[in-house]
Amino acid sequence: xxxxxxxxxxxxxxxxxxxxxxxxxxxxxxxxxxxxxxxxxxxxxxxxxxxxxxxxxxxxxxxxxxxxxxxxxxxxxxxxxxxxxxxxxxxxxxxxxxxxxxxxxxxxxxxxxxxxxxxxxxxxxxxxxxxxxxxxxxxxxxxxxxxxxxxxxxxxxxxxxxxxxxxxxxxxxxxxxxxxxxxxxxxxxxxxxxxxxxxxxxxxxxxxxxxxxxxxxxxxxxxxxxxxxxxxxxxxxxxxxxxxxxxxxxxxxxxxxxxxxxxxxxxxxxxxxxxxxxxxxxxxxxxxxxxxxxxxxxxxxxxxxxxxxxxxxxxxxxxxxxxxxxxxxxxxxxxxxxxxxxxxxxxxxxxxxxxxxxxxxxxxxxxxxxxxxxxxxxxxxxxxxxxxxxxxxxxxxxxxxxxxxxxxxxxxxxxxxxxxxxxxxxxxxxxxxxxxxxxx
Numbered sequence: 001x002x003x004x005x006x007x008x009x010x011x012x013x014x015x016x017x018x019x020x021x022x023x024x025x026x027x028x029x030x031x032x033x034x035x036x037x038x039x040x041x042x043x044x045x046x047x048x049x050x051x052x053x054x055x056x057x058x059x060x061x062x063x064x065x066x067x068x069x070x071x072x073x074x075x076x077x078x079x080x081x082x083x084x085x086x087x088x089x090x091x092x093x094x095x096x097x098x099x100x101x102x103x104x105x106x107x108x109x110x111x112x113x114x115x116x117x118x119x120x121x122x123x124x125x126x127x128x129x130x131x132x133x134x135x136x137x138x139x140x141x142x143x144x145x146x147x148x149x150x151x152x153x154x155x156x157x158x159x160x161x162x163x164x165x166x167x168x169x170x171x172x173x174x175x176x177x178x179x180x181x182x183x184x185x186x187x188x189x190x191x192x193x194x195x196x197x198x199x200x201x202x203x204x205x206x207x208x209x210x211x212x213x214x215x216x217x218x219x220x221x222x223x224x225x226x227x228x229x230x231x232x233x234x235x236x237x238x239x240x241x242x243x244x245x246x247x248x249x250x251x252x253x254x255x256x257x258x259x260x261x262x263x264x265x266x267x268x269x270x271x272x273x274x275x276x277x278x279x280x281x282x283x284x285x286x287x288x289x290x291x292x293x294x295x296x297x298x299x300x301x302x303x304x305x306x307x308x309x310x311x312x313x314x315x316x317x318x319x320x321x322x323x324x325x326x327x328x329x330x331x332x333x334x335x336x337x338x339x340x341x342x343x344x345x346x347x348x349x350x351x352x353x354x355x356x357x358x359x360x361x362x363x364x365x366x367x368x369x370x371x372x373x374x375x376x377x378x379x380x381x382x383x384x385x386x387x388x389x390x391x392x393x394x395x396x397x398x399x400x401x402x403x404x405x406x407x408x409x410x411x412x413x414x415x416x417x418x419x420x421x422x423x424x425x426x427x428x429x430x431x432x433x434x435x436x437x438x439x440x
Contacts, residue, residue, distance in 0.1 A: 032135045035101045038144060039131035044124070046166050052129040053146060053167075081410065082174040083111040084164055086192055090115060092179050097147065099403050104134040107410055108145040110169050114192075115150070116157030123154040125163065161191035173197045175410050181206050184216035193220065197227065200409045203281040204232035204352055210281040211302075211430040218427035221420055229409035231402070232281050233289075233419055236354070238397035239372060240289060242379040243357060246370045246391060252383065255361035255368040257294065261339045262287050262331075263358040267347030273324035275304045279352040280327070281426075283342045286357050288426035289418070291331050291338075298428045299337060300330040329429055340429070 039056050043049045083100065087093030093113045100111050128149040133142040152163050168174060176196040183189050193199060199220060206213045220226050247256045264283040284302070291298075305325040326343035347355060359370040371382045377398045383391035400408075 032137050035104050035132050035134045036142075037130060038133045038142075039129070041129050043127045043129060046125070046163070049127050049129060049148065049167060053148075056129075056131050056144075056146065080107060081109045081172050082168045083109045083410065084174065084176045084192065084196070085111065085113040086160070086176065086178045086182070087113055087115045088180060093149065096177065096179055097149075099406055100147070101132050102403055103407060103410075104132050104143065104145045106407065108143055109410075110167070110172075111145065111147045112164060112167060113147070113149050114152065114160060114164065116152050116160075118153045119157055121154045123156040125153070125156050126151045158188070159191060160188055161195055164192065165195055168195065175200060177201075177406065177409075181213065182217070184213060184219070193226070197225065198229060198409070198412070199226065200229045200231075200406065202231035202405075204235075204279060206279055206281065208279070209276045210279040210352075211284070214281055214284075214423075215427045215430055218423050221424060227412065227415045227420075228423060229412060229416075229419065230281075230285075230423065231405045231409075233285050233422060234405050234408055235400060236282065236285055236289070238379050238395070238399075239286065239354065239357065239374065241397070242372050242374075242381050242393075242395055243286075243290070243359070243370070245393065245395075246359075246372070246381050246383050249391065252368060252385070252390070255363050257333070258335050258361045258363040259290075259294070259333065259338050259359060260336070260362050261341070261358075261360040262290055263341040263343065263356075263360075264354060265343050265345055265356040265358075267349040267351060267353045267355050268344040269346070269351050270344070271323070271346055273326065273344030273346070275324060275327060278344060280342055282352055283354055284426050284429060285422060286354060287329075287331075287340050287342065288429060289422045290359075291429075292421035292425040293418070294333060296331040296333045296338060296425075298329070298425075298431075299332040301431050301433055302327045302329045302340070302342065302429050303433065304328075305341070 041052045041055075043052050085093065085096045085100070087096060093115055097111075097113055100109075103109075130147045130149075131144045132147055133144040135142050148167065150163060152160065156163065174196050175198045176192055177200040178189075178192075179202065182199075182201055199217075201217065203210055203214055203217070217228060217230075220228055247253050264286050266278070266280060266283040268278040270277050290296075305328045307322065307325065323346065324344055326341060328342075329340040331338040331340060345355065347353070349355065355373065357372045359368075361368040361370075366386050369384045373380050374397075377396060379395045379397045381391060381393045381395075382389065
């Protein structure tokens with residue numbers, strides 16, 4: 001096989017890293033907490049890759065002489081997991097690698113970044129094998145982790161499991177991170193997911209409204225051994241905490257079982273807010289989380305709400321079409337029906353960003369209205385009982401970076417029942433009428 005037609009992402013400069021081709025090198029003293037490239041080599045077959053991986057740890061001196069004494073400079077391999085990144089474009093792989101390298105000290109792993117090329121050409125494989133090391137503290141040896149850039153061409157790229165499988169460290173969990181838009185249900189995706197214990201995605205970046213892909217992702221949970229982490233859901237933890245805090249007052253807690261309406265407003269760049277044009281995965285997750293926690297079921301799934309009635313007479317010159325009323329659904333709780341509204345509003349915020357969550361509850365002749373909003377690093381909660389403001393709080397809750405989200409995802413052990421139930425409920429809400437099944 002030949003892999004010269006497609007090269008892996010360019011390595012860090014040996015001058016900057018202290019790396020020497022094909023071997024772990026002492027180089028300059030690393031700064032604590034700063035990852036350094038210590039090894040780089042190439043291979044063009046699975047056996048060659050395995051040889052290079054073995055060379056990293058078997059044929060390199062991992063100690064250095066300090067004041068006449070041998071001291072360990074590089075710790076023995078301490079991988080705690082396998083991390084597989086499926087990157088359909090090279091820039092996605094490079095971005096993922098830059099994030100993963102920052103996790104070397106916290107979560108040393110064998111990482112594979114897989115991309116495919118020239119699907120109709122001859123079979124070939126090109127691999128770049130690297131060792132990234134990090135110094136936890138000045139008096140500790142470096143901790144190193146392996147990173148393998150894999151580009152599979154032709155028939156080799158049609159069977160990713162045959163490339164990934166032999167390179168996994170056995171008896172360690174396997175997390176598959178699929179940035180971009182995973183083709184759930186495709187042969188390639190099924191091959192990759194067959195070796196995974198956890199799948200990590202970001203549903204907020206999917207094209208269209210994201211709902212079809214969300215439904216297909218939820219099918220992965222039919223496998224009781226599979227866990228799913230969606231950055232779109234994890235990001236909302238600050239919203240969930242704020243919503244829950246509205247009911248920590250004894251006088252307001254009983255209202256949580258008497259919800260009558262859940263309304264989520266999200267931003268869109270489309271001046272008409274046409275359904276299907278803006279990703280609504282994040283707004284939908286707010287509804288799904290509440291519904292799943294409160295034991296609701298889907299009575300009527302999401303559907304476009306009727307357009308607002310236009311006033312009679314000719315439209316004003318230059319007037320824009322009316323903004324869509326969004327999507328509506330009906331949930332059923334132990335105390336009655338709950339209406340759901342997912343409504344767009346024109347905004348300069350990124351499309352699909354949640355702007356406001358409103359809850360309306362009625363109990364024993366009284367009405368509770370709760371409103372949660374967020375600005376930058378702050379989340380605000382307001383609550384009114386029969387029109388009288390009872391609660392006004394603000395929480396300092398910084399937005400989390402991709403590094404934070406990935407770290408939380410791979411630190412998770414087993415399934416998160418809250419996330420699992422929310423994803424299933426979201427899929428049930430997103431299933432067209434006639435095909436809906438109760439969320440489990």
